[in-house]
Amino acid sequence: MTAIHLWRGALPALLALACLGPHPALAFEPQRGTASVYDADQFAGRQMANGDRFDPAANHAAHRHLPFGTVVSVTNLRTGASTIVVISDRGPFIPGRIIDLSPRSARAIGMGIGLAPVEIRPLEEVAQAP
Template sequence: MQATVRPVLLLLLFAVISACSTAPKPGSAGKWVGHKEAGQASYYADRFQNRKTASGELYKAGRKTAAHRTLPFGSQVKVTNVRNGKSVVVRINDRGPFVRGRVIDLSRSAFASIGDVSAGLLNVRIEVIR
């Protein structure tokens, strides 16, 4: 009996974990327009250049892209540095950041367009615009 219980429990555990997923459902991108968050932004280290992102495309430091934990890939997000008011629009193509307090990981060029990369972190507001 124990041999049949273990696979059933594993299947049940997998079903529960899958149901708790926060990944957006296909076709839900329009529902995110207007979504706002505030927190810290970081940027990708140089070692990630040309590595695959969660969407499958390669990370390029010169492109205006970003990682967010839940927004659909392809979402356009306006990121504003709250200290100087500068903004940049990025496209979500990766997942992360997975550090408390951080709401978005920006490509190096996106981060540099709104703040000094030597700072490492910026306080930002983000808004999904498309």
């Protein structure tokens, strides 16, 4: 088999990986954008993407690409307040928003129930069972 045949066979897999989002090594860079808050009334007790139930009083967060179990520092750029959250869900799916926070986490950074400019800084990835 020639190198061209090998390349052609690998091309669909490479394209699929490229569509999954940023390279894992790049996903651990700090990000700036807008944070939003889960609607506690609507999502309390519902299953999140990682299989756990959403608890508005816990430090859950949703991110589109970071692995479940990743510990993230979230800083409100208006107040300077920070909190630590664990990525447990996928989202937000509204352009410009980079993270959804539980109500507890949003209060911890002085965000209330609205939107806020934030910087998120992944601290560590925690291994989770499949």
